[in-house]
Amino acid sequence: MPAKAPRFDSLSTPALLLDEAKMMRNIERLEVQAQTLGVTLRPHLKTAKSVEVARRLNKGVAPAITVSTLAEAEAFHAAGFADILYAVGIAPQKLARVQALRAKGCDLIVILDSAEQARAVAQAEVPALIEIDCDGHRGGRRPEDASLVEIGRILHEKGCLRGVMTHAGESYGVRGKAAHAAFAEQERSATVRAAEALRNAGLPCPVVSVGSTPTAHAARDLSGVTELRAGVYMFFDLVMAGIDVCAVNDIALSVLTTVIGHQQDKGWIMVDAGWMAMSRDRGTAAQDVDQGYGVVCDADGQVLPDLIISGANQEHGIVSRRPGAKVTLPDLPVGTLLRILPNHACATAAQYDRYTVLSQGGGALQTWQRFGGW
Numbered sequence: 092m093p094a095k096a097p098r099f100d101s102l103s104t105p106a107l108l109l110d111e112a113k114m115m116r117n118i119e120r121l122e123v124q125a126q127t128l129g130v131t132l133r134p135h136l137k138t139a140k141s142v143e144v145a146r147r148l149n150k151g152v153a154p155a156i157t158v159s160t161l162a163e164a165e166a167f168h169a170a171g172f173a174d175i176l177y178a179v180g181i182a183p184q185k186l187a188r189v190q191a192l193r194a195k196g197c198d199l200i201v202i203l204d205s206a207e208q209a210r211a212v213a214q215a216e217v218p219a220l221i222e223i224d225c226d227g228h229r230g231g232r233r234p235e236d237a238s239l240v241e242i243g244r245i246l247h248e249k250g251c252l253r254g255v256m257t258h259a260g261e262s263y264g265v266r267g268k269a270a271h272a273a274f275a276e277q278e279r280s281a282t283v284r285a286a287e288a289l290r291n292a293g294l295p296c297p298v299v300s301v302g303s304t305p306t307a308h309a310a311r312d313l314s315g316v317t318e319l320r321a322g323v324y325m326f327f328d329l330v331m332a333g334i335d336v337c338a339v340n341d342i343a344l345s346v347l348t349t350v351i352g353h354q355q356d357k358g359w360i361m362v363d364a365g366w367m368a369m370s371r372d373r374g375t376a377a378q379d380v381d382q383g384y385g386v387v388c389d390a391d392g393q394v395l396p397d398l399i400i401s402g403a404n405q406e407h408g409i410v411s412r413r414p415g416a417k418v419t420l421p422d423l424p425v426g427t428l429l430r431i432l433p434n435h436a437c438a439t440a441a442q443y444d445r446y447t448v449l450s451q452g453g454g455a456l457q458t459w460q461r462f463g464g465w
Contacts, residue, residue: 098456099347099390099428105368106347107443108430109459110392112451113343114325118148121307121324128313133157133176133300135322138437141446142170143459144325157320161188162464168197176200176300178256178320180222180230183211190215200253204231209242213249220256220298221246221289225281226274228260234284243294254298255285258320262305266334266379271309278306283315305336328436329386333378339386339394344440345430346385347447348408350423360410360423364431366403370438384408385431385439392430395421400431 099106125132134148137159145167148154155174158164164175165188173196177189181201192199203209204222212219221242224231232239246252262274278301286296301313302320313319326344327337348364366384375382383399387410397416402409408431412418423429433439440446441463448457 101456102347102447104347104349104428105364106447107440107445108345108347109326109446109448110343110345110451111448113341114144115147115451117325117327117337117341117343121321122149124308124310125319128310128319130313130316131155131318133302133318133320134325135159135178135302135320136163136167138323138440139325139461140166140440140463141459141461142167143446143448145170145172155318157322160465161185161192162462164192164197164199166462168192168195168199174198176202176220176256176320178202178258180204181208181212181217181219183208186211186215186217189217193217202256203242206238206242206245209245213245213251216249216251218251218253219246220254220300221252221285223255223257223281223285225257225277226259226261229258231257232285234281234288239285239288240292240294243289243292243296247294252289252295254296254300254317255282255289256298256300256320257282259301259303259306262303263330263334264377265305268309268335271305271334271336272311274303275301275306275310276312278302279310279313279316286315304331305334308336323436326436326440328374328439329382329432329434330374330378333375333380333382339432342432342436344436345388345392345432346439347390348429348431350410350425350427350429351407352425358411358420360420362400362408362410362429362431363406364400364403364408365406367405368439368442369400369403369408369431369433370435370442371403372433372435372438374434382432382434383413385433388430388432390428390430394432395429 135157222231259274289296307321348362352361387398397413401411
């Protein structure tokens with residue numbers, strides 16, 4: 092293996108690489124799924140945090156989007172996105188920022204699951220979706236909870252009730268399309284029942300919103316649902332591959348790193364991508380195959396069999412054989428460039444302020460800025 096890959100000569104490692112061709116295949120896959128199911132796709136941009144990525148959604152036409160921070164909402168609205176769902180339970184102290192964005196023409200919607208939040212949101216005259224608990228994963232009201240109608244009435248008095256939403260976070264803990272389809276039906280059933288409860292009480296419920304990356308890809312029937320949300324699907328990662336939502340070869344994000352040393356008696360190869368570059372996320376540890384801190388590829392992105400980042404310090408990564416593997420450790424001299432596939436694309440990407448993009452048409456590397464903050 093050559094010590095250098097010429098196209099990466101200008102890069103300092105670690106660097107965040109994005110394969111545009113893989114990303115576009117991933118984007119198209121879910122857009123086709125949403126069309127087949129007859130729902131609007133509202134992509135979640137919490138992973139991407141990039142205007143350039145957002146502009147490649149929906150065939151270049153600014154779609155309705157989802158965000159996880161108000162900083163994202165502000166950045167995307169400044170870039171021309173006007174229909175935005177802020178999908179984290181609203182803190183009343185943040186409503187002034189929400190109002191400021193709405194005053195600029197952004198149709199920014201918030202979510203909530205309590206009467207206390209609803210009163211603050213109604214007073215601020217901000218539209219909201221009521222979060223529904225479909226699987227006990229996080230927040231939300233059960234569809235049968237009497238407080239659901241109470242919350243709806245508080246919002247409706249000021250014309251702020253837009254509908255209901257849910258997220259089947261527990262779907263990340265099961266493997267295979269059949270299991271994910273079952274969670275997709277839990278999402279659908281819970282939100283549709285919640286919408287019916289509101290309507291039966293004389294309240295409007297125009298939006299019925301569901302989604303997670305596993306359920307979005309596995310859903311078979313979304314009758315009664317109006318929109319589908321998902322986020323990490325644009326890039327995918329090892330967690331998604333580990334539960335059979337994608338193949339390892341679909342992962343569009345990787346970290347470029349350089350071999351900086353060896354501990355031959357231990358079977359270690361040292362690289363300059365530690366947990367600051369990869370994140371501390373060990374999301375595959377509870378899966379059937381533990382991928383350590385990431386799967387090791389050559390500079391062209393081809394997986395090197397049974398090599399993982401088995402340990403990480405702040406700026407040092409330890410490449411070694413997967414426990415129990417019989418493969419011979421390859422000869423990787425100091426200076427060799429490698430690529431590491433991440434456990435959790437959101438967490439790894441968060442360490443960087445830019446993507447180095449491998450353009451789908453070939454040619455020169457591009458730089459796409461990404462942003463952080465709250």
